[in-house]
Amino acid sequence: MSTRGDLTRLKILDTARALFAEKGYAAVAMEDIRIQCGLSRGGLYRHFSSTKEIFTRLIETEQNNAFSALDKAMKNGIPGALMLNAFLRSRIKHLFNPKEYIDNAVNEFAASCPECHALIVKRAENSVDIVAEMIRLGCEQGAYSCENCRAAALHIICLLEGLAKHNALIPMTAQETKKQLEIIENMLK
């Protein structure tokens, strides 16, 4: 367990995430990351050999975190409506953070190569599946009434992505955000 390398790896990943969030995927070069990290050419390449590798790593860990959080909630028997509410809040918190919002870069990344595309498609499908499952649970538990859970889930996921994209251009007020959450809840009732 060598911590030194791990630390620089983490620093590289964090720095890269912020850069991807700010500029997009293709606009970021290894050179940019290297400079921002204060590393030398060889220093960076020792750990990662391309932006593709770095971005893939970012997505994979994000994915893993999401799944473990969900598993935990499921095991604790949290009600569907509560889970969805928590999910939405957490999603918005991350998506609306300028240093973390890489969802725009994600599509670019997907376009850059077939494996990347497959990874991102799976990620998108997972999101919809998870939300659909929460809604279904909420319906069973009487919190929601919804004839087409999948359509509702797709609606919610796409709305979130759209809001985040819009927010990156024109930051939303807390009130506006709240209003959008209300619209979603009304839709499910």
Place this chain on the structure above:
Amino acid sequence: MSTRGDLTRLKILDTARALFAEKGYAAVAMEDIRIQCGLSRGGLYRHFSSTKEIFTRLIETEQNNAFSALDKAMKNGIPGALMLNAFLRSRIKHLFNPKEYIDNAVNEFAASCPECHALIVKRAENSVDIVAEMIRLGCEQGAYSCENCRAAALHIICLLEGLAKHNALIPMTAQETKKQLEIIENMLK
């Protein structure tokens, strides 16, 4: 009126749009456009001197077209609900077309420089304004009933963007699209 130059300019713009739609903004180099058009270095630079200039042009003409279409509808006294319906259909048609969907690239473009950012912010504001106006009209005319037209407009615009982004990854069926439109209409009633 020299048609020769105009034709190549159009060809460059069309080609560039398709490339931007496919790869994103930063991933497209003048070199790519040049090659795709079958032009020489000097041939391309005669007309445009950067991808920034080309992208700006694309956005501006798109903007102009949207405004003239709206003006026409307004002058003909089309009802608000009908206008919104036509707007949504036309938007979806364009947004869901892989060769035309540049809305993902748009955010990257916005991040690339301050003027670009200003242009795109205005574009986003315009979209919301236009839809809000249509909803307001629809309310006046009794087709809709909606206490917060602006929030509804924001919801619709962001949903469209999100759907388009999702569609670029996982193409939606006609049924799914129809279902989403229904959800929107229900929201406004």
Place this chain on the structure above:
DNA sequence: ACTTTTTGCGACATATATGTCGCAAAAAGT
């Protein structure tokens, strides 16, 4: 027919990013 303007060409100099390599210092293992 002629002159002028527009258009496109490809060579060139320049700038910038990529990826590799041997070396040395730092850290870890024994």
Place this chain on the structure above:
DNA sequence: ACTTTTTGCGACATATATGTCGCAAAAAGT
């Protein structure tokens, strides 16, 4: 203390994109 492994460095060769320029052909104007 010594050896081995990990980490970071910066020079290097390579690849790729940018932007300019003078020239020639094509088109348009007269």
